[in-house]
Ligand SMILES: CCCCCCCC/C=C\CCCCCCCCCCCC(=O)SCCNC(=O)CCNC(=O)[C@H](O)C(C)(C)COP(=O)(O)OP(=O)(O)OC[C@H]1O[C@@H](n2cnc3c(N)ncnc32)[C@H](O)[C@@H]1OP(=O)(O)O
């Protein structure tokens with residue numbers, strides 16, 4: 001029997017789950033949103049952006065040709081950008097729209113099943129203007145970019161190099177005669193490759209190139225470069241630009257390639273906040289830290305933690321709601337088939353996804369606040385906190401994107417065959433999030449950046465020198481005894497820190513051994529990189545666990561008792577899950593016994609059962625409108641089978657009773673006339 005909820009016909013199993021939920025869902029929504037005020041503001045923004053129906057497509061994107069898909073994404077980007085400039089900017093309290101509202105960013109997902117071709121404009125072009133220009137340059141470029149009179153992207157990666165920025169080959173050679181830079185692509189591998197929106201959409205881009213002046217190379221620097229006519233959009237002479245072709249995801253983002261044939265730009269188009277070339281060609285370094293030109297990447301790494309938390313919340317909403325309506329198998333012959341959510345293995349797949357979405361959401365807010373503090377210090381000329389922040393943002397970007405991609409795939413597994421349908425929404429989420437593990441710094445490469453910092457910090461701890469906050473636990477690495485296991489939340493967090501410290505110590509010891517045996521420092525490092533990656537991962541897990549726990553305790557201080565309980569259950573589940581995933585490490589670096597681990601497994605299984613009645617309430621608390629989920633399996637009303645059939649009937653393959661392929665191929669073959 002169906003029930004109605006807010007004038008909506010709701011699947012009875014979902015209605016039953018909602019009746020069972022024992023905590024105030026709205027209170028948890030406020031926690032996830034960062035406060036009641038944010039929830040109210042988000043809802044206002046969503047109402048304005050989504051109630052008009054402008055986000056909807058007449059024909060599903062998945063049935064369109066690549067060209068139609070792209071054009072449709074541009075059409076909707078223009079509608080959304082216009083809303084952003086007008087109604088939404090005002091609602092979000094921004095003077096102008098742009099990068100600073102995660103809600104506006106998240107609401108955009110209702111318009112795009114994949115991504116907007118404007119993503120790089122708002123996500124990297126505008127932030128680079130904000131972060132890399134002098135005030136004069138900013139006052140010229142920023143209003144034009146924010147008003148979308150020009151559209152840009154960020155072209156750094158080349159065919160031959162993405163990770164190793166110092167290896168980029170595009171050159172920008174200063175010509176003092178004309179006071180211009182000459183941009184050139186000397187080889188095929190120097191062609192810019194990948195930039196989002198570059199293929200067909202943008203008319204400007206940030207180009208990262210090796211700067212030459214007075215015959216000397218000064219390394220990579222950013223330039224703002226016009227590539228298409230502002231009126232006709234035709235590529236300018238000296239520019240070779242195009243789209244790179246179909247990809248696993250991002251197919252509405254027209255990622256592009258770009259080559260230069262001695263293409264000239266004015267001297268003022270070098271972004272000169274951190275370094276300058278004077279009219280006569282003299283190079284002047286302004287910045288106190290050599291890596292400040294990498295600032296936009298650091299910004300995006302911070303933003304990505306928030307992005308993937310949101311996408312994981314979507315996948316877990318879809319999979320949990322579906323698991324509540326799906327019934328399968330008959331373990332007890334006299335009873336009806338159970339909801340698949342009742343299987344403990346299903347709970348094991350899904351509840352960690354819910355807990356991780358919370359953990360990453362809270363860590364992303366904390367990371368953003370730390371980033372703001374670092375930026376404020378750098379404004380005053382102090383770059384002391386940058387190395388620690390680079391190490392922190394690198395590992396959090398790597399682990400959050402990797403865990404989210406893995407858990408989204410796990411949500412797909414949890415949805416069985418129907419999860420494989422594009423209409424389930426999960427494949428698009430996976431395709432989007434799995435790319436985040438690679439772009440803006442590959443997983444391994446970024447963890448090795450964190451490992452560099454960890455090793456240095458370990459050496460400082462060894463020398464009894466002061467440590468920065470996120471690695472202060474390394475001070476205990478030299479006690480000589482194994483960390484004492486204790487299964488309280490704080491005890492588990494201390495154990496995670498002991499794993500990170502222990503793994504770092506092993507790396508340092510092995511590198512020293514290898515160097516004593518005659519290896520160079522570079523080779524000893526290289527031979528230890530598997531363990532260095534593991535040490536950085538362990539460090540990151542300790543940071544996430546600690547931050548998640550502290551933030552939940554803080555945010556639930558005034559919550560109602562049942563909300564406190566369910567939030568505590570989720571954080572505990574997160575800690576137990578990762579302790580059980582790392583039993584070998586715990587045995588190596590803590591005093592944990594086999595019995596402790598058996599007990600922990602039982603405690604974990606009991607926790608799953610405690611969370612079970614609140615599972616649907618927990619995903620409802622993410623408060624994701626159906627428009628954002630794009631899912632036949634995860635909609636609020638649970639009309640799963642009806643929606644699957646409705647979508648199947650929309651398939652262009654069902655337009656004709658007999659396919660043309662019958663008369664062209666099947667019939668001739670079957671009649672032996674092919
Ligand atoms: C209307 C439409 C609506 C649409 C709505 C849209 C709304 C949008 C709003 C917001 C959206 C935001 C979402 C954003 C999504 C954006 C999508 C992005 C798509 C992808 C873009 C890209 O991928 S751009 C390319 C990114 N490339 C990389 O990340 C390259 C990775 N490589 C590196 O970073 C570096 O090469 C390296 C760090 C790996 C090595 O650098 P290098 O060789 O120079 O250094 P060393 O290894 O020698 O190290 C020396 C020393 O420096 C330290 N260091 C390195 N980097 C940094 C740094 N960044 N900061 C500080 N310090 C650094 C390093 O640790 C070493 O220190 P030591 O002390 O010597 O150890």
Ligand SMILES: Cc1cc2nc3c(=O)[nH]c(=O)nc-3n(C[C@H](O)[C@H](O)[C@H](O)COP(=O)(O)OP(=O)(O)OC[C@H]3O[C@@H](n4cnc5c(N)ncnc54)[C@H](O)[C@@H]3O)c2cc1C
Nearest residue numbers: 154155156157161162163194195196435438439440441444
């Ligand atoms: C969807 C998408 C969108 C993108 N958008 C943009 C964009 O808008 N603008 C832009 O400039 N770029 C963009 N990129 C490019 C992206 O930033 C790079 O692909 C990314 O930084 C990885 O670099 P790479 O491709 O050179 O990988 P590689 O470095 O070639 O990595 C290949 C393998 O080598 C390993 N490896 C490399 N170096 C090391 C090392 N030192 N130690 C150990 N292992 C190593 C890696 O771990 C990986 O396993 C995009 C990429 C994707 C997938």
